[in-house]
Amino acid sequence: MIAVLLFWQLPLVYKNWELLASVILLASLVIFFAGFERSAVSSREVGVIAVMAALAAVLRVPFAPLPGVQPTTFLVIIAGYVFGSRSGFMVGAVAALVSNFFLGQGPWTPFQMLFWGLAGASAGLLGQLLPKAGNTAMLSFSIAWGYLFGWLMNLYFVVFFIKPLAWRAVLLAYAASFPMDTLHALGNACFYLLLGPQLIKVLRRFQEKMTYVEG
């Protein structure tokens, strides 16, 4: 549909990058949530997703004194890695949405929902492709998402607020956010090193308990 739209009204789209960007943003959120709606989820899965999302949301606050450092991304990634893409996306997206009920919804909510959701979903994909991914792989994955989260946010900032689009603006935005992104990535790395393998073990064990059937 987006492709058709692109060809049909190329000049309009070229003039309204932000329109295209919002359509892509909303469409991807709808697609992911619709996927969750269509799937058969058990009450335990619903409980776990809600708990992980609430935990990730609550832990946004106590780390506020350390700029850029929060365990939310880390928690979303390990939840996605253990429970799969669908649950990972839901944990990330719901954590962003729900924490903002308390901290204040803003134009940033859909972006945080999508990008944290994507972090969880991609971690689920990683878990599927490399179920035995070692610490190095997971560590570099967490660091990568620290940067990626900031970069995706920048991309949207530039698309929405700088017009006409100038490469200098893109460069400047990325340069300005680099220290913050580095802190975010370092935070992710620290949390993974301190807690990662242990928490993954806890979650794996819990997942076994969740799906255990007497037979």
Add this chain to the structure above:
Amino acid sequence: MLEQLSYKEKDAFLQHLHTAAVLTYLGVLLLLPLIIAHPLYLMGILFAGILAIYVSGAVEESMPFLVMGIWLALAVMVVNPLLVQNGSTVLLYGPDLPLVGRLRITLEAICYGAAMGMRLLCIIIAFALYNAVVHPDKMTGLFSRFAWKSSLVVSLATRMIPATARDLSSAKEVQQMRGVDFSSGSFRERLKKYSWLLEVLLLSSLEGSTATAEAMQARGFGSGRRSCYNRELARPRDYLCCAGSVLALVLAIYARVKGYADFTFYPELGALAGGSGLVWLGVIMLCLLFPLILGWGCRHWPYLRSRI
């Protein structure tokens, strides 16, 4: 911070509208500044948003949003002329800078930045109003019609947040009783102390999730078609507010397409107001302010309140 929702019950007119009606109004307040970049229109929309916050009694809660919005708007206003070289009225030639090239500050780029800043402010105000007038439960209630699994997860997580925040502070107190000082030590040490908390919290939350799941199972989760119960009434005032907002949106799109609400920034600023432009602005503003006028009427005129 996480103990209380940002929504506070104020008995305001907008808070008691049907969720769909108030969301339509908020959606129009959010879309209008994206559709129209004309400075006068942006000012009008901003005025409507701020007035709505004022009559909903949410000035205090919205202050942080307003302050942040103004700073962001100023930042966009300053950054745009530095990055964009378009425009014919040059105010200042700057020195040659590495990477960026020669600075060329134009009046048009500053004005465009100001308009974009105002647009951003309008959007932030619309969100501040959303926080003040829509209870999260009403929102999840509306979505539970067609996305009940996601809505269930969202409302469960919303319920769990204050409890989890309390668990976190009690876990922290327990650690402090054992002599852990969270405010001392190097960055690494502090991070380590907080990580312990995180682990404790995760373990206890996971236990809690099993209990939640069992409670849901006991209440028949997933045992058949789900019934839906809604307590919200759709009253004439809801239809009136919806109609006003949609009319404002339709008129704005029409005015934009026909060119009544256009404003050229580059290469030279256009005229601010000319011909029928102001009439359109007036009509759109009237539609936007209509729900607020109704709210005022309902408060001061019991007869109107009983009729709609």
